[in-house]
Amino acid sequence: MTADASRTSVFTPAALQHLITTGDGPRLLDVRTPGEFQTGHIPGACNVPLDTLREHRMELGKHLDENVVLVCRSGARATQAEKALAEVGLPGLRVLDGGMAAWESSGAPVDRGPQRWELERQVRLIAGSVVLVSGVVGFFVPGVHLIGTAIGAGLTFAALSNTCAMGMMLSKLPYNRGPRTDIRTLVASLQDRA
Template sequence: MTGNSEDLVIIDVRSAAEFESLHIRGSYNVPLPLLSEHTGTLAERLGGSVVLVCQSGVRAEQARGHLAGAGVERAMVLNGGVPAFAAAGGEVVRGAQRWSLERQVRMAAGTLVVAGLAGGRFVSPKVRFLAGGIGAGLAFSAATNTCAMGQVLAKMPWNKTAAEPTAQSAIGQLPASR
């Protein structure tokens, strides 16, 4: 993002691997688990307007809720996330390409459902419970706006980078409030 708003801070709450793949130039990576755990410290550091971004807006909205609870009222969520910003011609930095966590969740869920149905047909009817369990998990995920499968996949080796931020490095990189 460009412009004359010096107090605008863009915080990307995606994983370090997602951030490394594509991020808004000038944004800061504070993954949602770190932000959630250290909201108070982060809130003390923020002074002006905050724009929260992620892949689609879901994690950014969760981050906005955490910050609002810590007194940061000027936090906004970028609708459509980083991909929408890039598609609109915004200035982004591209790195090593990986599948987004949302795409990985769809692939894992779909594969497990097919495996459950095939296993139920060829191995044991009880294997169909796998497909039912995945369906129930997806429904719960939609109802609660959380994703346990995404959290698990984020910890997989292919989603890790050498520069996974710590609380100190993630929050310390932000400009001090004025």
């Protein structure tokens, strides 16, 4: 394990893979969207989208203990999930260091489904396209270039706050949602894995 700059405890992909291989693996909660989860996830992980986790954290907290590792694409959403669960009395949960990106880079096993573009890539496409178009149109229509400036300001804020409004909006699209998460099915799954 490595220490994160915040209070969140992180688990390296190698340490997690070792625990899973030895049969002492923790519960894995993947807080990405169902669409992202379907694309690829750690075998045995349970999908609990961040929005669902926040909304039902009291109920979910009753079925979890400290032997949980939270997973997302890079670690940012998992850290948010850790903070939400700490609010209901589950301190000390761990986050997969580097998320699925680090897990896949380490060569660890991944259950794969239909491939989709990751949210981060979608954000880059939309933001880049808006900046490009507003820059070109700005040569002919005064003031349009300010749209690109607004996008740049939004991306700067996203980096500083470790949140992304555009990513949150894109995650609501049907393409990214995948199957709807039912809280009763989710709780039953957590009880079965206890």
